[in-house]
Amino acid sequence: MYYNPRHGRAQHAQDAFQPDGTRTCGGDKTRLLLRDAAFVHPAQLPNGRQIMLLKTLLTSACERDCYYCPFRAGRDFRRATFQPQEFAGLFMKLHQARAAEGIFLSSGIAAGGANTQNKILDTAEILRKRMGFRGYIHLKIMPGAEKGQVERAMQLADRVSINLEAPNTERLARLAPHKVFLEELLQPLRWVEEIRRTQPAWKFWNGRHPSTVTQFVAGGADESDLELLTTTDWLMKNVRLKRAYFSAFHPIRDTPLENKAAVDPLREHRLYQASFLLRDYGFDLEEMPFTPDGNLPLPTDPKLAWAQSNLVERPVEVNRAEKRDLLRVPGIGLRGAEAILSARRTGKLRDLSALRKLGIAVARAAPFLLLDGRRAERQIAMF
């Protein structure tokens, strides 16, 4: 796992897991968790609902030595480990205090990935079966987990994730030399999809197959955006990855990459924008406006860059365009395209004020639109 200090995750996770007595009164781990509410984050569920999510580790001890990670073996800080029953009890106290509605549970690796996975699974099983927790659970699949464990995780969780960290074997070797890209990381993603295809949804805890996500350390291995998005696109098409998370590399003190420059956080943002264009807007990877070095331009968002190259001379007629063409116009999102299609059923759209009432960002969209045959941007001055 990669905790980006820019997001405040590493420090808070570390603080939270100082062993008894070092940061708390009397070693009270419950009070410690409640006090460190900073690692309870607002998060959007797959259904769009926003909840407060406890994102944390079962143990901050790890036997692996990933170059970018604050929890890597041999790094000098005090670590803490929770047993499944203990941790489930702590979470339920947080939940009953209304401090956290759901949990995202990961772990450092101790005594092998399969052993660590069992502890994560035991925690989730106690929450679901003994404590009756029916809220949101997101479980991390550990490198080295077995297929049966992946299946058990899917039966308990709303979402499972396997962090690829890098887009391919060569890049991963520069970040985490003891992780095996194909067998340890990609294979569990394939298992998840195989299990979803072969097992009916009613077998899973809430009658639905859990979704899958992954995370990349963007820029940690000097990989290009093209490499990251090629892998993301493949995963979305082949194993139904719900989304990829991109975390811009930031050096951690006392790690082998501590002198490597931090990656511009804007790169992370551009990667998200491009991945949503691939997932939701009908764009192909080949259409992304990559620079010759395979990266997205930082100053311009990828949809705008594409439109500037492709739509200025061929603007989209709002009154006739199909949904897929409307979606290519900057300023028109998924809801905006639907609103235009719906409004067209009752009459022609002739001016930008009508589009603005439909929720379209007209200043962005106008240079690429025709309104009943006339260039929409000419109306901008009157706006």
Ligand code: SF4
């Ligand atoms: S496996 Fe690697 S990324 Fe995960 S906690 Fe251990 S050192 Fe960090």
